[in-house]
Amino acid sequence: MTTPALADVPVRSSLALTRRWVALLTPLTFGRRSLWLTWLGADGRQSPVVLPVDDVPVEPDRGLLSRVLDVHAEVGTHLTGDGAHLALALCRPGEPVETDDDGEWMGALHEVLDGALDGTWSLHLAAGGRVEPLVDVPSSFLRRAGNGRR
Template identity: 40%
Template structure:
């Protein structure tokens, strides 16, 4: 049995965030559906104790649905008593397929980056998991100094 990672242990690098996703997701078999998991990191690297799955995603991204992630981000920031810019939105797209970035993932990476980073200015990152491993495909732009 795996012990889930503690949200009070800070995450300070992309590699540590990759390990955190491995601890949060159940690895050991192909996912049955395409899902986007969302969690948030505070400025000190500790994790908000919340992991939200968005399940049964289409192969092609829905930009309206991605825009709704911004509203959810704002709700989480408000519940934390933080400004929206003080939280990092960490995402993991879990789906069947290769361990790394697949051709079908490119559209998701582009849409998430376009809407969340460029249009709405959110600090965010994206990992991809296939049920056996997790890799970073859209790293965090910069990590706060420790």
């Protein structure tokens, strides 16, 4: 029996995306902060591109987040077509519990991404050996991805 490449296995649930981040980010220990980006197509399949942004600050940087949006416009749509979902993982040292700083990042991402991406983004926290969802995959995206079974 052969195992399909990770990118060929569609993500069709929030739990599946959490497990995908675990697979992509293992080992789940981080000495510094980073923000990882990848994209899911309308059928739920992940693009082959996983982009880390290293040494992100403790407090969100609106300029950095605007550049993330620019990268999504250039890369995400090209890789996955219309309906691309931007999946983000905030990786940091420390315990795997949401901190005030993580909340600041969530708020800043909502401000920058919600209107521009029509809500089609998600955020996970990777810390202390675990990955936890902070902003779930929109159910509307999951319904579309679930209908794209091959």
